[in-house]
Amino acid sequence: AQKITQTQPGMFVQEKEAVTLDCTYDTSDPSYGLFWYKQPSSGEMIFLIYQGSYDQQNATEGRYSLNFQKARKSANLVISASQLGDSAMYFCAMVSGAGSYQLTFGKGTKLSVIP
Amino acid sequence: KAGVTQTPRYLIKTRGQQVTLSCSPISGHRSVSWYQQTPGQGLQFLFEYFSETQRNKGNFPGRFSGRQFSNSRSEMNVSTLELGDSALYLCASSLGSARSTDTQYFGPGTRLTVL
Numbered sequence: 001a002q003k004i005t006q007t008q009p010g011m012f013v014q015e016k017e018a019v020t021l022d023c024t025y026d027t028s029d030p031s032y033g034l035f036w037y038k039q040p041s042s043g044e045m046i047f048l049i050y051q052g053s054y055d056q057q058n059a060t061e062g063r064y065s066l067n068f069q070k071a072r073k074s075a076n077l078v079i080s081a082s083q084l085g086d087s088a089m090y091f092c093a094m095v096s097g098a099g100s101y102q103l104t105f106g107k108g109t110k111l112s113v114i115p
Numbered sequence: 116k117a118g119v120t121q122t123p124r125y126l127i128k129t130r131g132q133q134v135t136l137s138c139s140p141i142s143g144h145r146s147v148s149w150y151q152q153t154p155g156q157g158l159q160f161l162f163e164y165f166s167e168t169q170r171n172k173g174n175f176p177g178r179f180s181g182r183q184f185s186n187s188r189s190e191m192n193v194s195t196l197e198l199g200d201s202a203l204y205l206c207a208s209s210l211g212s213a214r215s216t217d218t219q220y221f222g223p224g225t226r227l228t229v230l
Contacts (some may be wrong), residue, residue: 033216043203045221052216091158101146101215102160102171103207 002027002096006106013082014114020067021077021109023092032096034075035103036066039089048090051075079111087113116142119208119222127228133194136225140187140208146170147189148219149181152203161204164189165211193227201229 003026013019025034036048051059051066059066067076079086089110093103120139128134140147148171149161160173164183181191187208193200203226207219 031216035218037221042223043205043226044223045205045207047218047220050216050218093158095216097215099215100171101148101163101165101209102173103148103150103158103219104160105158107157 002029002032002094002104004092004094004104004106006092006109008109009107010110010112012112012114013079013086015084016081018078018080019082019111021079021090021092021111023075023077023106025073025075025092025094027094027096029096029098031098032094034066034068035093035095036064036075036077037091037093038086039091039108041088045091049077053096082113084113084115087111119206119220121204121206121222121225123225124223125226125228127230128196129230130196130198132196133192134196134227135190135192136204136206136227138189138191138206138208138222140189140206141220144208144210144220145187146209146211146217146219147183147187148207148209149189149191150205150207151175152205152224153199153201158205161191196229198229200227202227 032053034051038046089108092106146165148163163171183189207221209217
């Protein structure tokens with residue numbers, strides 16, 4: 001069975017500071033993909049970053065980077081230089097297994113950026 | 116390129132009624148997935164369609180059904196609505212290649228309220 005665990009229900013960060021959102025995953029399949037999504041209060045899920053299980057380097061997308069530690073089964077999201085617009089729910093998700101196209105989501109972390 | 120669109124954005128129904136939600140994927144995307152989001156259960160996978168065929172199905176009762184048309188547009192139907200069906204229903208599209216780890220891009224969601 002696949003499982004995503006996000007242990008931080010809520011976090012606060014000062015504007016312009018960096019913040020790390022934790023995510024651990026569990027799967028027995030060697031081939032999987034890890035995703036981070038942002039969900040503002042409007043409800044839309046916005047794709048941020050992707051890391052494949054066979055990728056040698058950590059993924060980066062602008063101010064977002066993914067700290068992928070395969071042996072520890074963790075895929076933490078790092079947001080650098082936080083902005084007020086970063087205040088939202090953040091979800092870690094995974095797809096694993098051949099022929100499985102479903103995303104398994106964690107419970108999310110609510111990030112609040114303080115001016 | 117236009118994003119994923121969902122209609123309607125908001126819906127209010129009463130118990131026992133049925134409802135149909137629509138999703139238009141990103142142009143060129145052939146896979147459409149549906150997710151239900153509730154405060155209690157979080158994000159849960161409903162089903163996924165590719166080339167008018169359901170490839171994956173989540174653990175939901177038969178009252179939840181869907182279909183996909185030849186232009187990749189998808190609809191989901193919920194019959195005999197229950198109070199617990201009140202949720203944000205999110206549709207996501209992806210390329211639909213053999214890679215199950217294709218990024219899924221989400222629409223704005225349909226917020227269903229059952230009275």
